[in-house]
Amino acid sequence: MAKTTSRNAARKTAYLMDCAKTYYPEPLTLVSGQGAYVTDEDGRRYLDFFAGIAVLVAGHNHPSIIAAVHDQADRIVHTSTLYLNEPVLDLAQRLSEASPPGLDKVFVGNSGTEANELAAVLARHFTKSSEFIALAHAYHGRSAWTVGITGLSAWRNFGAEPSKIVFAPNAYCYRCPLHLTYPSCEIACAKAVEDIIKTETSGRVAGYYAETIQGVGGIITPPPEYYGIVKEILDRHGILFIADEVQTAWGRLGHNLFGISDWGVIPDIVTSAKGLGNGLPISVVIARREIADAYQGPHINTFGGNPLSSRAAVATLDVVEREGLTANANTVGDHLLARLRDLARKHTLIGDVRGRGLMLGVELVADRKTKEPAAAAAERVLDACKDRGLLIGRGGLYANTLRIQPPLIITREQADEAARILDEALTVASNDVARA
Numbered sequence: 001m002a003k004t005t006s007r008n009a010a011r012k013t014a015y016l017m018d019c020a021k022t023y024y025p026e027p028l029t030l031v032s033g034q035g036a037y038v039t040d041e042d043g044r045r046y047l048d049f050f051a052g053i054a055v056l057v058a059g060h061n062h063p064s065i066i067a068a069v070h071d072q073a074d075r076i077v078h079t080s081t082l083y084l085n086e087p088v089l090d091l092a093q094r095l096s097e098a099s100p101p102g103l104d105k106v107f108v109g110n111s112g113t114e115a116n117e118l119a120a121v122l123a124r125h126f127t128k129s130s131e132f133i134a135l136a137h138a139y140h141g142r143s144a145w146t147v148g149i150t151g152l153s154a155w156r157n158f159g160a161e162p163s164k165i166v167f168a169p170n171a172y173c174y175r176c177p178l179h180l181t182y183p184s185c186e187i188a189c190a191k192a193v194e195d196i197i198k199t200e201t202s203g204r205v206a207g208y209y210a211e212t213i214q215g216v217g218g219i220i221t222p223p224p225e226y227y228g229i230v231k232e233i234l235d236r237h238g239i240l241f242i243a244d245e246v247q248t249a250w251g252r253l254g255h256n257l258f259g260i261s262d263w264g265v266i267p268d269i270v271t272s273a274k275g276l277g278n279g280l281p282i283s284v285v286i287a288r289r290e291i292a293d294a295y296q297g298p299h300i301n302t303f304g305g306n307p308l309s310s311r312a313a314v315a316t317l318d319v320v321e322r323e324g325l326t327a328n329a330n331t332v333g334d335h336l337l338a339r340l341r342d343l344a345r346k347h348t349l350i351g352d353v354r355g356r357g358l359m360l361g362v363e364l365v366a367d368r369k370t371k372e373p374a375a376a377a378a379e380r381v382l383d384a385c386k387d388r389g390l391l392i393g394r395g396g397l398y399a400n401t402l403r404i405q406p407p408l409i410i411t412r413e414q415a416d417e418a419a420r421i422l423d424e425a426l427t428v429a430s431n432d433v434a435r436a
C-alpha cells in the first residue's frame, strides 16, 4: 500500500477502494477551480492541462454554466427517464440539429461507458448481429461490455467478453502495427479491416467502434485518409460505424463540434460524454433515426436525462459557440503543438509529438532508434510538472505518453507557461534517466 503523509491521503487509504488509482505518489486534493486553474488543499495553484480527464471544455466553474446549474437546482434536479423535462428536450433538439446530417435521435445518460453500451444494443437490434470490430489500444469504458471492446491489456482486467469481438490494427503511425511507413503504407491498417471481416468474423458484423483519436491509448491520431477508407469498407458490408467521441467532441479538435467531422465521414452512431456537461455527469448516444427506431425498448435509466446535467450541457454548448472555443482550440492548439515540437528538438526523450487542436500527446522513449518506451520518465515528468504548478495526464499501451488536454479556453500565454514547465520537467526526467 502506498505510503501517505497528508491527512486526505490517509483517509483515501482507509476508506476508498484501492482500485481507484490517483495520480502522483502524494495524491492531490483539489478544493476549487477557476478557468484553467485549480487549487489544492494547501492553497497551491496549478495550471490544469488535463481538465479532470479531458472534461472541462469551458474551464472550471464557468460563470454562465454555474448560473444555469444554480437556476435549475432551484427548480428540479431529478425526473428519471419516466418523465420529460425541458432541459433534456432542449439538449436533444440542439444536438440533433448540430450533429452531422442524418444523426437525428438522442439518448441522454450519465457516462461514456453507458453510452457505448447503448450503442451496442442499438447496433445489435438494427443489424441482428452480435459481432463487433474494435481497435487495438482502444479504451471504451469500465463495464463488462466496454472492457470487452477495450484493446489495452491494463484496462482489460475483468469481465468475460459478452459477444464476439475482433480487434483491427490501430492507425499508430509512430509504431505501425504493420511495420509500414505513412504515406507509402497506403493506409494498410484501414484496408486490414476488410481482411478481418472476411477471415475473423461470420461476415455479419453489427458495428465497428473507434475513438476518433485514441485518448487513453496515447493520443493515437489516424492520418486524414483513414476513416474514409474504413467507412467505405463498413458500408459495403452493412456494418455500423460507431464513433466514440467521448474525448474528441465539443470542439476539442479545433475545427468542428464533433472531431470525426475533421475526417470527412458521417458515422452511423456517435457516443459522447466528458466535456458536454463541463464537469456534470452526462453522456449522449446520437444515432440515425432508423437505427434508433429499431430498438423500441423498454429502456430505463434512473439518472438518465437528468435536468441539472442537461441544463449544464446546453449552457456548455452556448459557451463553446459564444466564446469561439473551437477556433481557440485550433489556434492555441497549433501554437502549443509548435512549442512541443520545439521541445522534441531539444529533448531526445521525446520520440513523437502528435494530436489535433487541444488533444495533444508527447510519447517518451529511452532511445529514439529502438523506440524503447520510457514509462518511468513519463511518470517523473508528470510529478515534476505538478511540483512546478502544471497538471497533465499520461496514457498509452506502454504508459509513456504525456496527455495534454486542457480546457479549450486557454490562452497562448498559458500554453507558453505549460511548455516552459514541461521543458524543465523533461530536463529533470532526462537527468534521472542519465543517473540511473
Ligand SMILES: Cc1ncc(COP(=O)(O)O)c(C=O)c1O
Pocket: 053, 110, 111, 112, 113, 114, 116, 139, 140, 141, 142, 211, 215, 216, 244, 245, 246, 247, 273, 274
Ligand atoms: C474514448 C472513451 N470512451 C469511453 C470512456 C468511458 O467514459 P466514462 O469514464 O465516462 O464511463 C472514456 C473514458 O475515459 C473514453 O476516453
